[in-house]
Amino acid sequence: MYQPTIFSENALSNDTFLYQDLIALFDDCFASSFNTRLVKGSDEPVYLPASGSRDYHAIYFAHGYYSSALHEISHWLIAGEERRKLEDFGYWYVPDGRTAEQQTLFEQVEIKPQAIEWILSTAAGYRFYISADNLNGEATDAxxxxxxxxxxxxxxxxxxxxxxxxQLRKAISHFYKTPDFINVNLFDLSLI
Structure with missing residues (x-):
């Protein structure tokens, strides 16, 4: 079993979180039971089901960013068995530059994944930032x-x-030595 890097409680900041630790925690939870691995990718994150060139399902996250890994994991955590057979879970995606109408549709499918991402971030003691993912699109009220x-x-x-x-929330909170329950008092809407 991989032994992730341990940080003291006082040393934790978003700069000290290692994506390798998150990969190890995810793999410990799901590599065997779901044949799924978390993989550092490059520009665009993507979920790819197993294929002839890769015998496991892969969640690729962007550039080794811890927050990207948490976000992509969150999509996988809510995807049902049939969706996990499809590239990017079969969801449509319009890149940055969406219209207000497209942004509304984007936000509707992002509510649950971003809520889970926020919970996982909090379990790690990591700062969560909501992602509208539309910097070059039509301005909307988030x-x-x-x-x-x-x-x-x-x-x-x-x-x-x-x-x-x-399962993953418990593994993360155990690793980072945070409370083993969802404490709603730790979630401040004004900070996201």
Missing amino acids: SDFKQAVYQQVIEYSQKGLPERAE
Whole structure:
């Protein structure tokens, strides 16, 4: 079993989080049971089901960014069995530069993944930033999106996370020595 780097409680900042630790935690949880690996990618993150050239499912995250890994993992954690057979889970994606209407559609499918990402980030003691992912698109007001993500966090705290998400949350909180429950008091809507 991989032994991730341990940081003292006082030393943790977003700059000290290693994507290699997240890869190890994810692989410990899911490499055997779901034949899925977390992989450092380059520019564009993507989920690719196993194929002739790769005998495992791969979640590629961008540039070794810890936050990108958490985000891509979150999509995988809510994808059902059939979606996990499809490239990028079969979701449409319009890149940065979306219209207001396209942005609204984007935000609707991002509520649950970003809520899980926020929960996982908090379990690690890592700062979460909501991602509208539309810097060059039509200007929109993200306040409703932020509120929807926050409400989803509250719902998950009350009703529980999906099974795989809870498994990884527990592994992350154990590794980073954070509370082993979703403490809604740690989620501040004004900070995202």
